[in-house]
Amino acid sequence: MGDFSLCRSHVERLLQPAGIQVNGPEPWDIKVHDRRFYRRILTDGHLGAGESYMEGWWDCRALDEFIYRVLRAGVDKKVSGFRGFLEHSLGRLMNRQAPRRAWTVGRTHYDTGNDLFQAMLDSRMMYSCGYWKDADTLEQAQEQKLRLVFNKLDLKPGMQVLDIGCGFGGAAKFAAEEYGVEVTAVTISGEQHRLARERCRTRDVQIELMDYRDIRKTFDRIYSIGMFEHVGYRNYRTYFDTLNRCLKKDGVTLLHTIGSNRPSTSGDPWSEKYIFPNSMLPAASQITRAYEGRFMLEDWHVFSLDYARTLMAWHHNFETAWPQLRHHYSDTFRRMWNYYLLSFAGAFRARNIQLWQVLLSKKGMNSRKGVPR
Structure with a gap:
């Protein structure tokens, strides 16, 4: 429970500058259905956000506005996942668009x-x-x-x-x-x-x-x-x-x-x-x-x-x-x-x-x- 609470608090603090609340009343606020969402965001960044949305772990009535607010507030720059690092490294090492x-x-x-x-x-x-x-x-x-x-x-x-x-x-x-x-x-x-x-x-x-x-x-x-x-x-x-x-x-x-x-x-x-x-x-x-x-x-x-x-x-x-x-x-x-x-x-x-x-x-x-x- 302690680990879950820490992850949730961290995510809530990250979202605060964007004016986004967890389970809040605004269309751009997110509704979390699975508490594993918080750790997923912190470890996998945007990959984790997208995959957990696909899996139904969270919802948002105005998803486009949520993303707009996250990016305008620079929240994405404060969370990075290993997958992002891996993609960047692979892109530098190989030609992924070769014939x-x-x-x-x-x-x-x-x-x-x-x-x-x-x-x-x-x-x-x-x-x-x-x-x-x-x-x-x-x-x-x-x-x-x-x-x-x-x-x-x-x-x-x-x-x-x-x-x-x-x-x-x-x-x-x-x-x-x-x-x-x-x-x-x-x-x-x-x-x-x-x-x-x-x-x-x-x-x-x-x-x-x-x-x-x-x-x-x-x-x-x-x-x-x-x-x-x-x-x-x-x-x-x-x-x-x-x-x-x-x-x-x-x-x-x-x-x-x-x-x-x-x-x-x-x-x-x-x-x-x-x-x-x-x-x-x-x-x-x-x-x-x-x-x-x-x-x-x-x-x-x-x-x-x-x-x-x-x-x-x-x-x-x-x-x-x-x-x-x-x-x-x-x-x-x-x-x-x-x-x-x-x-x-x-x-x-x-x-x-x-x-x-x-x-x-x-x-x-x-x-x-x-x-x-």
């Missing part, structure tokens, strides 16, 4: 189930941050995002365009239909490849199941939306070398990625284990070092809070669809997926992680009309 390992995230996450993603996402199945300026719905925000990307790239009819990490093909199809370009799109997810080919039945879009490092053709424009998070810091230079090789001399490329406030060599332990294996978020300094000598910076656009709103929209759709999805997914999966969506929403709202669009050219763009706000 032979690159397909892991496709099998683990993106192949989870097309019924899940169809229920959660917009009609184009865009699985990345929407752009909510002048948008009221998820559908509008995703179309605004696509127009933002393609207007920045200054697409012209007949251009040859490469989509790296094409998801379910929504961006490639939109570019071909709305801008009259020919798109080659690549993915490392078997399920995304299958569904994208079904949804892009047009001669102007080719969907390929392949690693970006194996691309050999050249293109007028290249974009990547929500894929760079899986590249890994050891491969950032290789990524931009690939772009440099595949982009024509007057070409332009756009990178749409989640970013970190500081350089890292590993991902978050809970996300690594359950959501995005072998993934990590790049820091701005890691990106700039990787493209130096290859590309010229044209624009760096930040709209991180838009991702918090996108994630909340996905969460709403997921919960609305759960009565149908529950026949294919367990209650533990539901808690895991809710923790994923809501914890990321809280992290973006706290500006603990960022959303960037980075526009690069080989020779310099002569017009700024492709860089709207």
